[in-house]
Amino acid sequence: MNSQEVVQxxxxxxxxxxxxxYQNDSKQRLNKxxxxxxxxxxxxxxxxxxxxxxxxxxxxxxxxxxxxxxxDAMLQLWLLTRNKVLTNGNNQLRALENELEQYTVNWDxxxxxxxxxx
Numbered sequence: 001m002n003s004q005e006v007v008q009x010x011x012x013x014x015x016x017x018x019x020x021x022y023q024n025d026s027k028q029r030l031n032k033x034x035x036x037x038x039x040x041x042x043x044x045x046x047x048x049x050x051x052x053x054x055x056x057x058x059x060x061x062x063x064x065x066x067x068x069x070x071x072d073a074m075l076q077l078w079l080l081t082r083n084k085v086l087t088n089g090n091n092q093l094r095a096l097e098n099e100l101e102q103y104t105v106n107w108d109x110x111x112x113x114x115x116x117x118x
Contacts, residue, residue, distance in 0.1 A: 026107035031100055035093055042089035046082055053078075 001009075050059060057075035058067045067075060 027105040030105050038093055
């Protein structure tokens, strides 16, 4: 093998290695973006429920004393429901990550084409 073939082989190996790294980086980027958006969706939904219905379990009280029996019952119900929503959301995120592992991903970066005119 002459030196030109060695150089060509090295270039080919480098291109393949860079392409594989780019695919892996693209997949990790997509996974991070999906994770953030999904968490924002279910945590934001919980926040909306707390703002709308929090008065039922005394969320607006400023240390005015202990919760009433009804407020305490509603708080316990809310905490149970909130826990189920968070658990389900996290389970779905893990399932999504497992699903994503079965795909090859290439990020089509934002590109700007500059035209040259005479």
